[in-house]
Amino acid sequence: MMMNKLLIDFGDQRGVRAPETNLMQQSVFIFIFLLLAHAPSNAGSLVNGAWSPSGCGEKPEAPIVDSASADTFNRSVDAINVWQDRAVKYLSCLVKEANADSKLITDTANDIQAKFQEEIDRVVTEADNAKAELEDR
Numbered sequence: 001m002m003m004n005k006l007l008i009d010f011g012d013q014r015g016v017r018a019p020e021t022n023l024m025q026q027s028v029f030i031f032i033f034l035l036l037a038h039a040p041s042n043a044g045s046l047v048n049g050a051w052s053p054s055g056c057g058e059k060p061e062a063p064i065v066d067s068a069s070a071d072t073f074n075r076s077v078d079a080i081n082v083w084q085d086r087a088v089k090y091l092s093c094l095v096k097e098a099n100a101d102s103k104l105i106t107d108t109a110n111d112i113q114a115k116f117q118e119e120i121d122r123v124v125t126e127a128d129n130a131k132a133e134l135e136d137r
Contacts, residue, residue, distance in 0.1 A: 043100040051101070056093035060086040 045054045063079035066072040 043097040043104070051098070053094045053097040055097060056090050060090055 043054065044051050060083050063076060063083050065076045065080070067076075
């Protein structure tokens with residue numbers, strides 16, 4: 001009789017997936033953290049919780065507008081134009097790296113979730129089969 005009680009309890013727990021889901025989420029976040037923090041990457045880097053692009057060079061420094069004279073102002077405008085060109089290239093690179101990292105994170109998390117779900121499904125199937133065998137005895 002006690003065996004039947006155990007089997008019924010086990011069968012009832014089969015539908016409860018909260019512990020597996022929580023474990024899966026923790027595993028995904030840990031893996032992503034390790035991936036971004038320690039793995040070499042062609043895109044950005046994550047250090048102390050701050051992401052930055054790694055292949056875009058230094059962020060261009062904004063020029064100072066000098067209005068002391070028409071000549072200095074014109075030189076400032078020239079510097080602004082050069083800065084804007086560099087800023088557009090830098091921001092384009094930043095967005096490209098951010099998108100690459102985002103895709104890598106999403107793909108990695110999806111792969112981990114799929115593999116984990118396969119493992120969950122396998123365990124549930126094995127448990128269901130074992131329960132059925134024991135009930136048939």
